[in-house]
Amino acid sequence: MSDLKQELKEKIITQLNLEDIAIEEIADNDPLFGDGLGLDSIDALELIVMLDKDYGIKLTDPKEGKKIFESIEIMANYIAAHRTK
Amino acid sequence: MEEVYINSIGSISAQKTFDNNDFLEEITTYEDNILPVIDPxxxxxxxxxxxxxxxxxIKMGVVASKIALEEAGLANVDAIITGTGMGCVRDSEKxxxxxxxxxxxxxxxxxxxxxxxNTVAGQIALGIGCKGYNFTYVHSSVSFESALIDAIMQLQLREAENILVGGVDESGEHTNAIHKLIQYIKPEKINTNKLLQSKTGGTVFGEGANFFVLSNIKQDSSYAQVIDVKTFNTMAKSDLVSNLEAYLKGNNLSVADIDVLISGNNGDIDYDSYYADLTNGPFKNTQQVVYKHLSGEFNTASAFGFWLGAKILKSQHIPKAIALNAIKTKGLRIVLLYNQYRGKNHSFTLLRQC
Structure with a gap:
C-alpha cells in the first residue's frame, strides 16, 4: 500500500505539473482539494482519466470522485479495492 | 486621425532581451538549427x-506583456491583440x-x-482583469502585422487609448521534426553568426514573444511613432520594388527618406533573394539591419524586428551584431521593415522617431 501511495504522489506531481511540490510535502491524509494541495475541478478531471487509464477504474458518478480524491490515503484504499489493472 | 506611438516594449527571445535597459550588448551565438529563448x-x-x-x-506572452505594461506605467489596457502563427503548439502536439x-x-x-x-491573449486578460476587446490573428508570417493593423486603426480612430499588441510563437518538437523533414529547417546545424551567409535551403527556427503598448498619447518614454503597416499574402518577386515604392509614396516618402532598412533575411538561399532585391537594389546606399540570426525564424519573428526598430529609434544606436552593411547614417529618423517567409506573406512597416 505504501508503494501505491508513493506512486500516486509521483503521478499527481507529474501529471498536474505541481513542479514546486516535493513528494515528501504531501502527507497521506492531506486534503488534495481546497486548503490542502489546492487542486481544482480541472485537476479532478485529470485524476478521473488517470484512474481509468492506469488502474482500469471508471468513475461514472462525479460525486463519487469528490469522496475518492479527498486524500492520498483514501484514494490509495479505493484503488487497491477496485483496480482492474 | 490620431498618431500612433510605441510607448513600451517587452521581449523574450533567443537573446537576453527581457531587460529593457539592455540593447543586444551581449550576443548569444548558437551552433544549432533550432534556437530556444533565453528565459527570464x-x-x-x-x-x-x-x-x-x-x-x-503562454508564459513568454504573459511575461513579455507584463514587462511592456510595467514600462508604460499601466495596470490595464483598452484592448489586447495578439498575433501567432502556430499558437500553443506544444499543447496541441501533446x-x-x-x-x-x-x-x-x-x-x-x-x-x-x-x-x-487565443490562449495567450486570454491569459493576459485574465491576469490583468481586462474585459476589453481581445483578439488573436493567426495569419502565418503576417500574424503580428495583422494584429498591428487592427490596433493602429482603433487608435487612429480614437476607439481606444492604450492597446497591448504582441506576437508570440513557441517551438514545438513534433512541428520542428516535420519542418526538418521537408527541409524548411536546415538539415545541418549552423553557427548563427554564419547563418545569413549560408548557401543552403531552409533556415534556423526560433521562438519568442514581443509585446508593445501602442497608444495615441505620446509619453516621454515613447520609443517611436508607427507610420503605417501593409501586408501582401502573395506578391510576384518582380513586383516587390514597385510595390514598396508605391507604399512609400503613399506615405509621402521615397527610398532616400529611409534611414534604416530592417530586413528579414533568414539564411535560406531559395528566398533571401527577395531581400537582396532591396539591399542590393534601391536600398544599396541605405544603412541595413538584419536580425533572424539572433532570433531564429518563426511566424512572428517580425515582431522581434519591430522591437529592434523601436529600440534603434529610441537609442539612436545600431549594435554591431545586426549591421548588414558598413553604411552609418547619423540622425536615425525613419525605419522601414520588410519581411516575408518563403516568398509569401510579405509586410512593410514604417516607424518614425518621435
Missing part, C-alpha cells in the same frame, strides 16, 4: 498556481499525441484547454 525568471512574474498549467508560449497513443480514449482536459491559439 517566470516565477518573478507568474504565481506558481497559475504557471503550472501554462505552456511555454493533445493530438494523446489521442493517437491512447486510441482516442483517456483525453485529459489541460492540454486541450491550453492548445488554442
Amino acid at each position: 525568471n517566470y516565477k518573478e512574474y507568474i504565481p506558481p498556481a497559475a504557471a503550472r498549467r501554462m505552456a511555454k508560449g 493533445f493530438v499525441t494523446a489521442i493517437l497513443d491512447n486510441n482516442e480514449q483517456f483525453l485529459t482536459p489541460t492540454s486541450f484547454i491550453q492548445s488554442t491559439h
